[in-house]
Amino acid sequence: xxxxxxxxxxxxxxxxxxxxxxxxxxxxxxxxxxxxxxxxxxxxxxxxxxxxxxxxxxxxxxxxxxxxxxxxxxxxxxxxxxxxxxxxxxxxxxxxxxxxxxxxxxxxxxxxxxxxxxxxxxxxxxxxxxxxxxxxxxxxxxxxxxxxxxxxxxxxxxxxxxxxxxxxxxxxxxxxxxxxxxxxxxxxxxxxxxxxxxxxxxxxxxxxxxxxxxxxxxxxxxxxxxxxxxxxxxxxxxxxxxxxxxxxxxxxxxxxxxxxxxxxxxxxxxxxxxxxxxxxxxxxxxxxxxxxxxxxxxxxxxxxxxxxxxxxxxxxxxxxxxxxxxxxxxxxxxxxxxxxxxxxxxxxxxxxxxxxxxxxxxxxxxxxxxxxxxxxxxxxxxxxxxxxxxxxxxxxxxxxxxxxxxxxxxxxxxxxxxxxxxxxxxxxxxxxxxxxxxxxxxxxxxxxxxxxxxxxxxxxxxxxxxxxxxxxxxxxxxxxxxxxxxxxxxxxxxxxxxxxxxxxxxxxxxxxxxxxxxxxxxxxxxxxxxxxxxxxxxxxxxxxxxxxxxxxxxxxxxxxxxxxxxxxxxxxxxxxxxxxxxxxxxxxxxxxxxxxxxxxxxxxxxxxxxxxxxxxxxxxxxxxxxxxxxxxxxxxxxxxxxxxxxxxxxxxxxxxxxxxxxxxxxxxxxxxxxxxxxxxx
Amino acid sequence: xxxxxxxxxxxxxxxxxxxxxxxxxxxxxxxxxxxxxxxxxxxxxxxxxxxxxxxxxxxxxxxxxxxxxxxxxxxxxxxxxxxxxxxxxxxxxxxxxxxxxxxxxxxxxxxxxxxxxxxxxxxxxxxxxxxxxxxxxxxxxxxxxxxxxxxxxxxxxxxxxxxxxxxxxxxxxxxxxxxxxxxxxxxxxxxxxxxxxxxxxxxxxxxxxxxxxxxxxxxxxxxxxxx
Numbered sequence: 001x002x003x004x005x006x007x008x009x010x011x012x013x014x015x016x017x018x019x020x021x022x023x024x025x026x027x028x029x030x031x032x033x034x035x036x037x038x039x040x041x042x043x044x045x046x047x048x049x050x051x052x053x054x055x056x057x058x059x060x061x062x063x064x065x066x067x068x069x070x071x072x073x074x075x076x077x078x079x080x081x082x083x084x085x086x087x088x089x090x091x092x093x094x095x096x097x098x099x100x101x102x103x104x105x106x107x108x109x110x111x112x113x114x115x116x117x118x119x120x121x122x123x124x125x126x127x128x129x130x131x132x133x134x135x136x137x138x139x140x141x142x143x144x145x146x147x148x149x150x151x152x153x154x155x156x157x158x159x160x161x162x163x164x165x166x167x168x169x170x171x172x173x174x175x176x177x178x179x180x181x182x183x184x185x186x187x188x189x190x191x192x193x194x195x196x197x198x199x200x201x202x203x204x205x206x207x208x209x210x211x212x213x214x215x216x217x218x219x220x221x222x223x224x225x226x227x228x229x230x231x232x233x234x235x236x237x238x239x240x241x242x243x244x245x246x247x248x249x250x251x252x253x254x255x256x257x258x259x260x261x262x263x264x265x266x267x268x269x270x271x272x273x274x275x276x277x278x279x280x281x282x283x284x285x286x287x288x289x290x291x292x293x294x295x296x297x298x299x300x301x302x303x304x305x306x307x308x309x310x311x312x313x314x315x316x317x318x319x320x321x322x323x324x325x326x327x328x329x330x331x332x333x334x335x336x337x338x339x340x341x342x343x344x345x346x347x348x349x350x351x352x353x354x355x356x357x358x359x360x361x362x363x364x365x366x367x368x369x370x371x372x373x374x375x376x377x378x379x380x381x382x383x384x385x386x387x388x389x390x391x392x393x394x395x396x397x398x399x400x401x402x403x404x405x406x407x408x409x410x411x412x413x414x415x416x417x418x419x420x421x422x423x424x425x426x427x428x429x430x431x432x433x434x435x436x437x438x439x440x441x442x443x444x445x446x447x448x449x450x451x452x453x454x455x456x457x458x459x460x461x462x463x464x465x466x467x468x469x470x471x472x473x474x475x476x477x478x479x480x481x482x483x484x485x486x487x488x489x490x491x492x493x494x495x496x497x498x499x500x501x502x503x504x505x506x507x508x509x510x511x512x513x514x515x516x517x518x519x520x521x522x523x524x525x526x527x528x529x530x531x532x533x534x535x536x537x538x539x540x541x542x543x544x545x546x547x548x549x550x551x552x553x554x555x556x557x558x559x560x561x562x563x564x565x566x567x568x569x570x571x572x573x574x575x576x577x578x579x580x581x582x583x584x585x586x587x588x589x590x591x592x593x594x595x596x597x598x599x600x601x602x603x604x605x606x607x608x609x610x611x612x613x614x615x616x617x618x619x620x621x622x623x624x625x626x627x628x629x630x631x632x633x634x635x636x637x638x639x640x641x642x643x644x645x646x647x648x649x650x651x652x653x654x655x656x657x658x659x660x661x662x663x664x665x666x667x668x669x670x671x672x673x674x675x676x677x678x679x680x681x
Numbered sequence: 682x683x684x685x686x687x688x689x690x691x692x693x694x695x696x697x698x699x700x701x702x703x704x705x706x707x708x709x710x711x712x713x714x715x716x717x718x719x720x721x722x723x724x725x726x727x728x729x730x731x732x733x734x735x736x737x738x739x740x741x742x743x744x745x746x747x748x749x750x751x752x753x754x755x756x757x758x759x760x761x762x763x764x765x766x767x768x769x770x771x772x773x774x775x776x777x778x779x780x781x782x783x784x785x786x787x788x789x790x791x792x793x794x795x796x797x798x799x800x801x802x803x804x805x806x807x808x809x810x811x812x813x814x815x816x817x818x819x820x821x822x823x824x825x826x827x828x829x830x831x832x833x834x835x836x837x838x839x840x841x842x843x844x845x846x847x848x849x850x851x852x853x854x855x856x857x858x859x860x861x862x863x864x865x866x867x868x869x870x871x872x873x874x875x876x877x878x879x880x881x882x883x884x885x886x887x888x889x890x891x892x893x894x895x896x897x898x899x900x901x902x903x904x905x906x907x908x
Contacts, residue, residue: 661780664835672796678803679802
């Protein structure tokens with residue numbers, strides 16, 4: 001049998017994940033063995049999958065393989081086409097890093113946690129994620145999708161002793177099921193038109209439907225996948241669910257699980273649709289802008305390090321959607337080159353976000369591991385105790401803030417270029433969408449940078465604010481190595497951007513019929529150009545070289561001319577209030593106050609100050625400060641929705657008689673009516 | 682001897698038997714005694730076994746003999762014995778207390794037979810192959826059996842009699858299978874029969890438990906479980 005290399009490797013990778021899951025169950029009562037087997041196996045499995053997706057990406061045609069079980073009507077077929085392989089690549093890379101990290105991260109948890117269960121669900125999640133990205137028909141896709149949701153639920157609610165984990169898990173499950181329901185309806189509509197469930201026969205199919213059906217299918221897919229991706233206002237489960245999971249799981253959830261929604265959208269928007277209607281692109285673009293902005297605004301107000309990162313995931317999903325939305329618009333307007341550019345920007349950002357968000361969550365996990373708290377206000381000074389973690393976290397923070405020369409910058413720059421070029425593509429009013437989206441994206445990026453100044457500075461700089469922070473210890477070696485791998489990827493994807501864009505050629509060729517990597521390369525491959533007329537050119541490698549030489553020059557000057565390099569320590573100016581401690585340092589709350597005031601329309605902040613004093617209010621003995629913001633979406637969108645559903649449910653109770661006979665009668669009457677309907681109709 | 686080889690004649694015999702099966706079903710719907718009900722079920726199953734045998738004979742479908750023998754063993758002998766023992770063991774009142782009274786039950790059963798024929802009508806193929814010709818009447822009866830069986834599960838209060846109704850419903854499926862396709866593959870047949878046996882055992886235990894707990898077999902009392 002002449003099996004393509006990609007398929008052989010892919011199969012091997014699946015087997016390794018399965019073996020990991022089985023080993024985790026077998027080692028149920030031996031935490032050490034469970035940890036080593038269940039998290040050692042996916043390191044290998046991830047490497048194999050990495051090779052598989054690389055092999056598949058280098059192939060000309062998609063490799064197809066049918067699993068031996070499944071029935072004739074519902075075959076379990078996987079297809080390693082460029083888009084699938086690209087997402088599988090991101091998954092595999094993150095898997096290697098996160099699994100490596102888990103080996104050390106979970107060492108201390110052997111006493112408290114059931115690592116057999118954790119390892120089983122972890123491997124199951126990896127397996128189902130791989131299949132979600134590669135399934136070749138709707139039936140198999142939905143099975144993998146649901147297994148993924150269930151495995152993710154078990155991981156989110158893993159610390160089920162905690163109330164917040166349970167409620168976050170339930171919210172996740174409810175939202176996820178609502179989303180799957182919409183996907184099911186959309187797939188069924190497509191399947192009715194195609195006559196079968198194969199993705200191959202859905203290719204360009206949606207555009208042949210009637211305009212109304214097209215719109216309904218598009219909306220169902222967008223909402224269904226939007227729930228998983230965390231598109232505002234369907235995002236409310238995300239900031240609850242991601243932080244309560246163990247940190248290694250959070251990295252996987254934020255890094256790649258939400259990307260299944262993005263994968264689904266990419267598949268639908270650029271494979272199932274030929275040229276979607278203009279309003280669809282505008283809708284996606286607008287949703288992207290709102291998502292990015294709302295995500296970063298709520299992130300700014302968070303002092304829980306992991307919740308902050310979770311809100312940033314929402315923001316980045318927004319940025320990816322801006323790319324996708326622009327691509328859809330360009331396609332509707334007939335500019336294939338620009339559509340490809342915007343698509344590349346969105347997909348590039350997807351991979352980048354997986355890398356830096358994985359890195360940041362692993363960094364947050366290290367901090368949590370060593371200080372025992374997620375509250376930033378209790379950290380501080382960690383850069384001295386955990387220098388390696390601090391360095392990697394900083395790299396992640398720079399990348400996510402979109403600063404050159406790292407990867408976040410490249411993909412955001414490509415997005416800007418696409419949006420800037422968009423203004424000239426049409427004379428209609430639609431063109432106004434592009435500059436508006438561009439400026440709001442710029443606002444988002446600036447706010448994200450501000451947020452990461454906070455997220456890095458408050459935990460890592462200044463003096464420790466609590467005993468936990470004072471006694472923090474550096475993360476063990478495997479955890480450092482895992483963060484190092486991801487940090488290296490962030491740098492490589494930034495500096496090597498003009499070479500890496502070749503990866504997108506087969507994807508854009510499949511989706512839009514053109515390859516654009518050649519036009520993106522400039523300056524003998526050392527610079528990246530947007531490929532459009534009057535577009536910008538940037539060389540991340542050049543910027544890096546410049547920064548390094550600047551740093552070297554500064555270091556040389558300092559060492560050459562600075563007379564004294566002695567460090568002197570002295571008291572801080574205390575405004576005449578003696579006895580200030582490290583707890584009086586600048587806090588995250590204080591840092592974000594100006595923004596809280598500026599955007600008070602959204603936040604509706606509420607604060608309470610109580611001061612105790614003896615002589616004069618200028619000399620307080622103690623001050624209690626409380627500040628909170630209103631959860632706008634929960635209160636104004638989901639509150640009324642919940643009331644409505646409960647109201648309907650109450651009325652539905654009448655038919656729930658609790659009598660077996662009544663239920664049988666319902667079934668019976670329905671059966672007869674359906675039979676007669678089928679016969680007569 | 683020639684008559685006994687003619688499929689046309691076989692068709693008539695089968696149709697006659699199907700009609701008898703239907704009559705038994707309606708009789709069961711209108712019958713008030715549990716033990717009689719069980720015996721009617723045994724008789725019905727015997728007829729079905731005979732039908733399977735007849736179809737096998739006239740259409741040379743040898744594997745149907747096995748299905749017939751198994752039906753005879755399980756539904757005519759084993760299940761009725763198990764059920765009668767259960768009736769004795771739990772020492773219940775021997776009457777079925779239907780929700781809808783007897784005349785109305787029979788009337789509804791008649792109506793359901795009509796529905797069965799209407800539905801079967803749509804399956805009738807244009808003049809052609811033998812099985813379709815054989816199928817039509819038997820299929821209509823099978824659907825009617827199924828519907829009446831279903832109706833009986835609704836119409837009866839006690840778990841035991843509901844089990845019986847479920848078995849009748851299953852008989853309808855069996856009839857559909859043997860009359861349309863000369864039986865399902867043997868392995869499926871075996872599975873179904875085994876299922877029936879297990880279902881009777883499990884439900885027997887369940888019925889016993891329900892009675893222990895609620896001092897009655899009346900499943901209407903399960904209503905109390907509602908929150």
